[in-house]
Structure formats: C-alpha cells, structure tokens
Amino acid sequence: MHKYEKIWISLGTASLAVFLIILGISAVHGGHTPAASGIETINPEHVREDARFSEPGLKKATDGDHDYDLYFLASAFMYEPGEVEIPAGSTVKIHVTSPDVVHGFQVVGTNVNMIAEPGLVSTYEMTFDEPGEHLIVCNEYCGVGHTDMTSTLKVVNGGIANE
Numbered sequence: 001m002h003k004y005e006k007i008w009i010s011l012g013t014a015s016l017a018v019f020l021i022i023l024g025i026s027a028v029h030g031g032h033t034p035a036a037s038g039i040e041t042i043n044p045e046h047v048r049e050d051a052r053f054s055e056p057g058l059k060k061a062t063d064g065d066h067d068y069d070l071y072f073l074a075s076a077f078m079y080e081p082g083e084v085e086i087p088a089g090s091t092v093k094i095h096v097t098s099p100d101v102v103h104g105f106q107v108v109g110t111n112v113n114m115i116a117e118p119g120l121v122s123t124y125e126m127t128f129d130e131p132g133e134h135l136i137v138c139n140e141y142c143g144v145g146h147t148d149m150t151s152t153l154k155v156v157n158g159g160i161a162n163e
C-alpha cells in the first residue's frame with residue numbers, strides 16, 4: 001500500500017473513533033434519551049382516575065404565572081371537553097394526553113399544535129387575546145373516526161359559563 005494512503009486511512013479511522021467516543025460520553029453524561037426531557041409521564045390506563053383528567057376542562061391556575069389550566073383528553077374519536085370557553089386576554093396552559101393511541105391537538109389559527117401521546121402529558125402556554133372561535137382538530141391519523149375528532153375553543157369577552 002502507498003505510504004500516503006496508509007496515513008489517510010489511519011486518520012479517517014482515528015477521527016471516526018474520536019466521534020464515537022464523544023457521542024458515547026455525551027450520551028452517558030448528558031443523560032440523552034430518545035424521549036424529550038421535562039415532559040410529564042402518566043399511566044395511560046389510569047388517566048381517568050387522575051383528578052385533572054377525570055373531568056377535563058378549564059380550571060383556575062393554582063401555580064405558575066398563567067391564569068388558567070386547560071385539560072384535554074384526546075381519545076378515539078373525541079376530545080373532552082367537546083367545547084370550552086376561555087376569557088379573552090387570559091393566559092392558558094393547555095395540557096393534553098391520550099388514554100389510547102397517538103392523536104393530534106391542533107388549535108386552528110393559533111400556534112398550538114401538539115401530539116397527544118399515551119403516557120405523556122403535552123403542554124403549551126398561550127395567551128388568547130382575540131375573541132373568536134377556534135376549531136380543534138386531530139392531525140395524527142388515529143383510525144376510522146379520525147376526521148370526526150374535533151372540539152371548539154371559544155375565546156369570549158366578559159364572564160365565562162364554565163368557571
């Protein structure tokens with residue numbers, strides 16, 4: 001083998017080894033895992049026994065700097081609640097999970113677009129300033145009733161019925 005060829009092959013092998021070592025170290029020390037960190041886990045079989053998801057809907061926030069917590073359960077093939085009103089101008093932290101399969105949670109016309117995954121609680125905080133009606137749709141194919149999965153989020157001025 002040519003001398004330079006040998007040198008380049010060993011350089012290539014050495015840099016590959018270095019990259020793998022760095023990757024290995026960062027995986028162990030950084031605790032990198034396939035699941036995203038900071039996401040709450042929940043047993044999907046007992047979701048309905050959880051006080052927040054047994055009667056999902058809008059609740060006054062008890063901590064954090066948002067005004068309300070809005071709990072949504074996405075299941076085949078419906079959302080609970082099927083309709084919700086929130087006061088215009090309020091900051092709402094939306095929590096969504098699924099007791100069965102993977103669903104989507106998109107609030108049309110807003111930045112809210114989450115995955116409702118069994119075993120995880122997805123959250124998103126958002127201030128709804130403009131009064132109006134938003135359709136909530138499932139954007140992950142989940143079965144025969146996929147296209148029927150909707151809910152309505154109403155941003156209203158003044159008092160709300162479900163407080």
Ligand code: CUA
Nearest residue numbers: 103138140142
């Ligand atoms: Cu639920 Cu598609």
